Amino acid sequence: MGLILRFQLRQSISLTISEPGESTSSEHHPNSNSFLRGLQVALVESDDLNRSVTRRLLEKLGCSVTPLSSGYECLSAIGPATSSFQVVLLDLQLPDLDGFEVAARIRKFRSRSWPLILAMTSSSAAEEDDLWEKCMQMGLNGVIRKPILLQGIANELRRVVLQANRVV
Amino acid sequence: MPLHHYRPPPNHGGITSTQQQQVTHQPPAMDVLSQSRRQLADYTNSLHRDGFLDDQFSQLQQLQDESSPDFVMEVVSLFFEDCQKLVTNMARALSELQAVDFKQVDSSVHQLKGSSSSVGAARIKNLCVAFKTCCDSQNRDGCMRCLQEVNRECVLLKNKLQTLFRLEQQIISAGGSIPM
Numbered sequence: 001m002g003l004i005l006r007f008q009l010r011q012s013i014s015l016t017i018s019e020p021g022e023s024t025s026s027e028h029h030p031n032s033n034s035f036l037r038g039l040q041v042a043l044v045e046s047d048d049l050n051r052s053v054t055r056r057l058l059e060k061l062g063c064s065v066t067p068l069s070s071g072y073e074c075l076s077a078i079g080p081a082t083s084s085f086q087v088v089l090l091d092l093q094l095p096d097l098d099g100f101e102v103a104a105r106i107r108k109f110r111s112r113s114w115p116l117i118l119a120m121t122s123s124s125a126a127e128e129d130d131l132w133e134k135c136m137q138m139g140l141n142g143v144i145r146k147p148i149l150l151q152g153i154a155n156e157l158r159r160v161v162l163q164a165n166r167v168v
Numbered sequence: 169m170p171l172h173h174y175r176p177p178p179n180h181g182g183i184t185s186t187q188q189q190q191v192t193h194q195p196p197a198m199d200v201l202s203q204s205r206r207q208l209a210d211y212t213n214s215l216h217r218d219g220f221l222d223d224q225f226s227q228l229q230q231l232q233d234e235s236s237p238d239f240v241m242e243v244v245s246l247f248f249e250d251c252q253k254l255v256t257n258m259a260r261a262l263s264e265l266q267a268v269d270f271k272q273v274d275s276s277v278h279q280l281k282g283s284s285s286s287v288g289a290a291r292i293k294n295l296c297v298a299f300k301t302c303c304d305s306q307n308r309d310g311c312m313r314c315l316q317e318v319n320r321e322c323v324l325l326k327n328k329l330q331t332l333f334r335l336e337q338q339i340i341s342a343g344g345s346i347p348m
Contacts, residue, residue: 049246049283056231056239122282147224147285150231 033154035161037062040084044074044102045091045120054089054120054148061154063087071097078106078115085115087157089144092121100138107139116160118142201342208335220328225288229347244329247287251322254280258315262308273311274303280318292321 041063045051051067058065066085068074071094078085088106092099103117117140123131128145135143142160144153215221232239254276261272281296283289295318302310336346 047279047282049243049250050286052243052246053228053231053286056236059236060231060233122278122285146282149224150227 033061033158036154036157039063039157039161040086041065042068042074042078042085042088042115044068044071044089044094046070046093046095047091050091050146050148054153057148057150057153058089060150061157070094071099071102074102075105079109081110087116087118087160089118089120090140092119092123100134103138103140112139113164116141116164118144118156118160120144120146120148122146197342201339201344204335204338204342205344208332208339211332211335215328215332219290219294220325222288222290224285228287232347241333243287247283247289248322248326250283251280251292251318255315255319255322258311262311262315268306268308268311270303270306270311274300277303289321289325292318292325295321 039062041058043051043055043058043065045054045067046069048069051069055065055067066077068077074088074090075097077083078088090099090102094102099119103119106115106117119131119135119140119142121131121143122145128143132143141164142156144156212221216226228240228243258273258276261269261276277296277299281293281300284293284296295314299311299314299318302314339346
C-alpha cells in the first residue's frame with residue numbers, strides 16, 4: 001500500500017553551506033540565514049492569506065516551500081518514505097484534523113525525529129507554557145507564534161535545524 | 169542642480185493676479201519623482217501614525233521584490249475578500265431571529281483577527297479584541313455595533329490603501345521603483 005505523492009517537489013535545490021564572504025541581495029545578514037537556503041519545507045496552513053504571507057517569508061529566506069492547506073493533504077504529502085521534507089510548519093488550528101493529531105501521525109509513520117515539526121499557533125502568551133510542554137511531549141521541535149515575523153521564523157528555524165544537526 | 173526659475177505666462181487680456189498664481193509650470197522629471205517619493209513617505213507615515221497600519225505591513229512591503237512585484241497588492245486583495253466573506257457571515261449569524269450562534273460569530277472574529285494581524289491592519293485587529301469580548305458575553309447588540317465598526321474600518325482602510333497604491337504607481341510612472 002503506497003500513498004500517492006500529489007505534489008511536485010522541487011528536486012533541483014539542495015541544502016548548501018555558503019562560502020565565507022558570500023552574500024545575496026535578499027539577506028540582511030549574509031551568513032546567519034544562508035543555511036536555510038534550499039531547506040525543504042512543508043507549510044500546512046488552512047487560511048489562504050496567512051499561507052501566502054508565510055510562504056513568501058520562507059521563500060525570502062531561501063527555503064523551498066510546498067504549501068498545503070489541510071491536515072489530510074499534509075499527511076498525504078509527508079507520509080511516503082520518499083518525501084524529502086526536512087521541516088514541517090504546522091498550523092495547530094486546522095479545520096479538518098487537530099494539529100497535534102497530524103503531528104502524532106507523522107511521528108508514528110515517519111520517525112521520532114524527522115522531519116522536524118514546528119507548530120504555528122495564535123495562542124496568547126498566557127497559554128504558551130502549557131502549549132510548549134504539550135508540543136515537546138508530542139515530539140514537536142518548536143513553536144512559532146502568529147503573526148509570523150521574518151526574524152522570528154528565521155531564528156526558530158535556525159535553532160531547530162542546528163539542534164537536530166547536533167544530535168546527529 | 170540648477171534652480172528652476174518660475175516664469176509666469178504672458179498676461180493675455182485681463183488675467184487677474186490670483187489667476188496668474190494658480191497657473192503652474194511643468195517641473196523637470198527629477199522633481200516629479202522626488203515629490204512623489206515624498207508624498208508616498210508622508211502618506212505611509214500618516215497611516216502608521218493614525219494606527220491604520222503597523223509593522224506587519226512594513227514587513228509585507230519588504231517581502232516584495234522583482235520576483236514577487238505585486239505581493240503586497242495580492243495579499244491586500246486577499247484580505248479584503250476575507251473581510252467581505254467574514255462580515256457577511258457574521259451579519260447573517262447576528263440577524264438570526266431565534267438564538268444567535270455566538271460560536272460561529274466568535275470563529276469569524278478569530279479568523280478576522282488572524283488575517284488583520286498578518287497584513288498589519290492594526291485598527292481592525294484591535295476591534296476584533298473588543299468584538300471577541302462581546303461574543304464571549306453573548307451580547308448581540310454589542311456584537312452588532314462591533315460589526316458595524318469593523319465594516320466601516322474595512323471600507324476606510326481599503327480607500328487608504330488604494331491611495332497608497334496610486335502613489336506607488338506615480339513613482340513607478342516617474343521612473344522610480346518600489347520598495348524605495
